[in-house]
Each structure stands twice: as structure tokens, then as C-alpha cells.
Amino acid sequence: MPSQFDPPSGTRDFLAADVEQREHAFGVIRAVAERYGFEPLQTPAFERLDVLLGKYGDEGDKLVFKILRRGEHEASGEADLALRYDLTVPLARVAAAYGSQLPVPYKRYAIGPVWRADRPGKDRYREFVQCDLDTLGSSSVLADAEALCAQHDALAELGLRDFTILLNSRRVLSGLLEAFGVPAGIGIQVLISLDKLDKMPPAGVVAELTDRGLATAEAGELVDTLIAPDAADRLRVALKHSDAGVAGLDEVDTVLSLVAGQIPAERIAFTPRMVRGLSYYTGPIWELVAPGVAGSIGSGGRYDHLIEALGGPDVPGTGASIGVERILAMLAAAAPRARLDVAVTVMSPALSGPAFGLAGTARAAGLRASVYLGGSGKLGKQLRWASDSGARWCLIYGxxxxxxxxxxxxxxxxxxxxxxxxxxxxxxLAALRGDS
Amino acid sequence: MPSQFDPPSGTRDFLAADVEQREHAFGVIRAVAERYGFEPLQTPAFERLDVLLGKYGDEGDKLVFKILRRGEHEASGEADLALRYDLTVPLARVAAAYGSQLPVPYKRYAIGPVWRADRPGKDRYREFVQCDLDTLGSSSVLADAEALCAQHDALAELGLRDFTILLNSRRVLSGLLEAFGVPAGIGIQVLISLDKLDKMPPAGVVAELTDRGLATAEAGELVDTLIAPDAADRLRVALKHSDAGVAGLDEVDTVLSLVAGQIPAERIAFTPRMVRGLSYYTGPIWELVAPGVAGSIGSGGRYDHLIEALGGPDVPGTGASIGVERILAMLAAAAPRARLDVAVTVMSPALSGPAFGLAGTARAAGLRASVYLGGSGKLGKQLRWASDSGARWCLIYGxxxxxxxxxxxxxxxxxxxxxxxxxxxxxxLAALRGDS
Incomplete structure (x- = not known):
């Protein structure tokens, strides 16, 4: 039942246990990113409206939270700023603004909230944290493999064991369209239909493809090839005569061999039917899935023209995005941590000074400590408080x-x-702390 | 010269060195707060407009960033949400929403951005981080002393040495007004004038006081008492016959004796002329100042009716606020940290696989490592990149x-x-890491 004291629709208050779980997860990701040489970037919560609008398509634009102009302009009802919708448009702006001050390549990670006026639902929020690792300025497949390994390591260190990386390449898909004689003009539409193979019966996808203009036989063969258990092998045969296809397969093989020492073989597989709906990818693409979890828990890929399209410089880019909110929802809620290690009684006002000093001694010994701040002079009541605070020790000073x-x-x-x-x-106390 | 790629007016982008300095400072404050048993709270960036408006006075309301309604309501030009203006109104809402789930007393810290549409200027931003420690639900002066000690420790651990805590009590000030026969109706106005003693010549303050209705002789004596080098002693005499005054002096003395073991004596002084302009304080008040820094670098006090006034439950409260943005500006900019410990050359495409593996080995040894992601096969160029990355070691594998x-x-x-x-x-590498 929503009350007037609830946070706004689609947003959350995080009390201590939640903050601890979240900050721990962000800390793990941060440490992994830095180990790979990614550096942190933080940008403002809002951007100028013109920086954001037109970057996310019409549907995306509608979901942008716009900020009203202020002062005498407020009455105009117009907006001049908007809350950031993702971390990529700010990255493009930063790449344009600080170009020469940034290292080449610029490897950055960002972990921070974004805001979307989506209809709130289970595990769908209007304020949620995104977590991206990106490398701008390198065309090397090593950069793709590095982002993928960092993403994998972050998930593994967050405690996920049972997840799979579906790997493909946009060039493999281009080769596929070529090999099956799909007209270039409907290529993206065909890919969007193929992307539904996970959610829709194959016959439905075939029907969509024929609606889009493919011959029924070709559409059927295309779908059969992709869903076959040996799809990867079939594709290697089918793409033999396509330059794009051969280059794409080579790209996939290179990524697989680069990550072989660092990602367990059973966790990654060339998956030709994994398409990723977005049109801006140009090279390797990947998606991380976990059994029982709808949608992906991470994704990534190469997007060599996106930064320019978003208003930044013309630099190649690649990166990985960790679905940290979904992952947090998967992880068992951590047992709330005790608030205190040491609780100190205050048996009378006259003894409050020494009690305050004892708490200081405990803190100096590296323990979390507090005196009793209530009004009761009864030991039982104060021990109850010590227990409620989860304190490991109580100092009694009467x-x-x-x-x-x-x-x-x-x-x-x-x-x-x-x-x-x-x-x-x-x-x-220092000794007790060491023992416990 | 502002460019189209700058962040919005009054906001900042934080590149790696800045993020590191800021996150380090926040981490120090977080650790100190937890050592005192404060627990973290995070609330959304925005609140419903009605939660915020009317809480900050007319001037404050004008500085609130309002968010336009969405969808079909956007055309109305109306706002329904607003970016948070401080961390106290969200605290009041949380206290109302989760009352019984929260510990008693509820000791929480919050570190996060707030937004104010102030005119941007040197060290004045529209997006800036606030950092508050508060205890709700305790009337004990121990809670005041605890907040003050935690605040002091945080500043000391941030590396500040040269700062002073000006301590006073609202009850001392009430006693003072009583002792000097100031009519109750103009009490707050008189305090607001006295608050200017730091910025205005005493004669100017006397003139303001007589304008407000005080007799010239009384106004002069009041100001003389407060600015005298022995103001604290004079006040002890002047307040002898005021109940409020005696209680206030007792409160000040209790705080001073409680913190005596933990805050160096030269860092804290009873300062009767320190008023704090805000009207909601009810007990001890304090301000932290540093030589050469205009304004305060921290403040705090007891505010027993504020949470209720802000829409929360009727609970006593006390807390401290750390001026973390001002403190960050005071601290010498940290030398930017190296991005990498280990840089790995990629001398040819055929050697990229083993090079990628060597970087993985370095990371497994706990070092930050990356392979060269550029297109040159020349060692000189790659060593240049290793040097630019600040790498301590370069692994050459040809x-x-x-x-x-x-x-x-x-x-x-x-x-x-x-x-x-x-x-x-x-x-x-593990050995080299241990040695360095």
C-alpha cells in the first residue's frame, strides 16, 4: 500500500543492509575494472536537454526525465536539462570535451544511477544503477576480449557461478544475410526477427521473416541453421564464400582463443542466433545469461561509429555492461551486518563521561562502538539495546x-x-578483535 | 570558454584523479561514521514535489530543480518531482516511512549529491555532495558529543590539522537574550544580527540591534560581552540568574568534558558569539572553521523539533554536517595515480594471445595490467605507452x-x-609487488 512517505514511484530507499550489499558489489566491480587498467569517470546527474534528446529514438526520448527551467523561465513550462538516461551519451560528451587530456586508448568504467520514466514493475525501476566498462580509441580485438574478461571476472567475483556467455559477431550475421541472399535493405529487420528466436517458436519467426519479404524456403533454412544444435559448425560451412562471414568467424575464433586461459571453456560459446537487437554494433557481440533469469545479466560488443553518432569524436569503441541491478536481485540478501562491535552502558549521568571515553578506547582499537543514548538507567534495558545492536561485547561500567x-x-x-x-x-579489545 | 561539450553550468565531470581523491575522502568519512555505529542510508535523487516544497523557505524553494511531468502531462508544463535539496528532508521522510524497522535511536550517515539552482561561482556548484551524520530519537547530550567527535575524527583522518570547533548552545543564547532583557518577539532577529559579528564591525551590529528595537546601551553591552577576549567568563557571570542560561552553560560544559579525551583541547572552544543563523536548533550548536577559509568546513547541533516540522515523526534529533566539497578544495590535489602497474607489449598479431595471457597472470598476482591496444608493432612506441600509463614494469614478449x-x-x-x-x-611479479 503506497503511503505519502514512500519514495517516488519506481525509486527505492536503501537502508543499511541494502546499502552494504550494493556498495560491496560496486566495490568488487570497481576493483576488477581497475585491475584491467580501466579508470573511473563520474559525470553529472543531468545533462543539457539537447545533449540527450534524439539519441535514444522516439521511444527513448519519451522516457527522459526533463528538468523545468528555473526563475522567471519556470512559467514557460519548458525544460532545459534532463536526467541522464545512460552512461554512454555522457561518455561521448566527455570524449569530445577532454579529448587531448584523456589517455589513448581511453579505458573508463562508470558505475552510477540513470533515470528512465518507464512504467515501474517487478525489478524495473525508474532510478537504477548502470555499470559500464568501455575502451575508446582501439580497433584491436584485444580490447573486445579485455572488456569481456573484465566483465566475466566481475561476475565471478560477485559470486555468480552458473552463467554463460553467448558470443557472436555482427560480421558473422552480415555474412549470414549475404549467404542467404537477404536484400541489404531489410537486413536489420531480419536480424530483429531472428533476435526473437529465444522467446518465440521457430515457426513464428519464419512467418515474420516471410512477412518481411524472405522466400519461405530461405526463411525456414535460415532459422533451421541457427537453431540447430550444431549451428556453429553449419555456419562455418554456410559462410565459406562470404568475405564478411569469414572475417566474422575469424573474429569470434580470436576472441575465443584470447579468453581461453581466463574464462572457463564451459562458460562461453559461439552462439550464431544471439543477435542483440541494437543496430549500432559493428564487431564481436556478447550477452551473459543465467538459468532462470529472464533477459541478460550483462552484454557487450564493439560499436565503432556510435560515439560519433552520439555527438562525440569519431573513435572506435568497445565495451561491456554489467546488469548489476539484476545481479543484485539474484544474489541472496546478505544477512544484515551488526551495527556495533562494542556497546557501552551508561549507568548514571555521572558515569557518562567515563563511558564515553571507553567507547573512544574501543574505536581506537579498531572496533565499532557507541555508548547507550537512551534514557534508562537499568542494566537489563541497556543489555537489550546492546543485543539489538548486534554488539559482540558490552562494556558495563557502574x-x-x-x-x-x-x-x-x-x-x-x-x-x-x-x-x-x-x-x-x-x-x-584489540586482542578480542583479533580472535573473533 | 564554455563549449557545447562542457557539463551543464554549475556541474562538474570528474576524471580519474578527481574521482580517486573524492572517493578516498568519502571512504574515510564512511569508515569513521561506521566506527561510531552510524549506519548508511541512501535515498532517491528526486522526491515528490510536495515533500520538498515549503521546507526551505521561499528563497530555498526557488532553488529547487523541478522535474516536468511526463507523457500526456508534459504539455501542462507542471512539475511533480524535484531533485533533493539536502539530505535532511529525505531523512525525515524515511523516519516516517520505516519508523518501526529502524533502530532506536536511529544513527545514520548519508553521503550523496544534492542539487540547488544557485548562481554558480568559485567553489559554488549546482550539484555537490553533502555528508551528514544524524541521531534521531535520543535527547542525551552524549548523542551530541558523539556526532561532534565523529565529525572531528573524520576531518582529522582526512588530513586536516589546523581547524577549530566553535561550540555554543542555543540555550546559552536564550539565557543571554533573557539576561539583557531582549523582548522574546525579536529574539531570533537579534540572533541573526549577532551572527554577523564575524563579518561586520561591532558598531554596525550595534546599529542593527538598535534598529531592531534594543536600547543603545544594552546593544553596546551585549556586543561588548560577546566580542571580549574573555567572553566565555563574562557570560558565566551574566547568565547566573537565567535558568536557560545556566542549563545552556551546563550543556556546553558537559560537551566539553565528554569530548576532552578525544578532541585536543586547543581545537575546541566555547564561543558565545557563534550563533548559527538557522532557527531550528534547540541545544548545543557548533561550527568548524579553518584559517584562511571563508565560512565553515562543518557544523552541527541539536534540532529537537525539526524532523516533525519537515513532515517526519516527533523525535529529538542531533547531527553534524561535514563540508566535504570545501574540504576537498582545501586538500592539495593528489598526484594522479598510475593507471597500470604492468604494461604488456603486443609485438605481432601472432603473439597477441600469449601477451593477453601474460596480462592475466599479472592480474592474478594482484597487479593492474593491460596489453597494448594500439596498432603499432614498434617496441619504442609501446614502451612510450607503458610509460604514459605510469606502469612500473613492462613485459616484453617478442x-x-x-x-x-x-x-x-x-x-x-x-x-x-x-x-x-x-x-x-x-x-x-608477486615478489616485485611485495618489494615495491
């Missing part, structure tokens, strides 16, 4: 301890209590 | 090495080259 110059360290798991001299507390 | 089963490890500082068996590379 009149008795004050008189004796000691502090009672209570093990919150065993309930065992030990009185130790106040002066030894730091050392003792 | 025909000679391939024939010998070795790889040449070049120390990029000394220029020294050593051929080692390919099979020993991982171990050797």
Missing part, C-alpha cells in the same frame, strides 16, 4: 567498576563477564 | 622471448631488463 578501577567486558554470545582494569581495555 | 620460453621484465624506472621463464612470471 559504581562498582568505578570504585574498583575496572570495566566489565560481557561476551554477548556466551554471557560470560570479565572485569579488567580500565587501563588494559584497549589492549584487551 | 619472437626472441617466444623462442626461448621467456618473458623480458623491464623495470620502467631503472630501464633494467631481466629475462625470466614464462612459468615463473606470476611468482616473480
Amino acid at each position: 559504581e562498582k567498576e568505578a570504585d574498583a578501577g575496572t570495566v566489565t567486558v560481557r561476551d554477548m554470545v556466551s554471557g560470560e563477564q570479565t572485569a579488567i582494569p580500565v587501563g588494559d581495555l584497549g589492549e584487551r | 619472437e626472441k622471448e617466444a623462442d626461448a620460453g621467456t618473458v623480458t621484465v623491464r623495470d620502467m624506472v631503472s630501464g633494467e631488463q631481466t629475462a625470466i621463464p614464462v612459468g615463473d612470471l606470476g611468482e616473480r
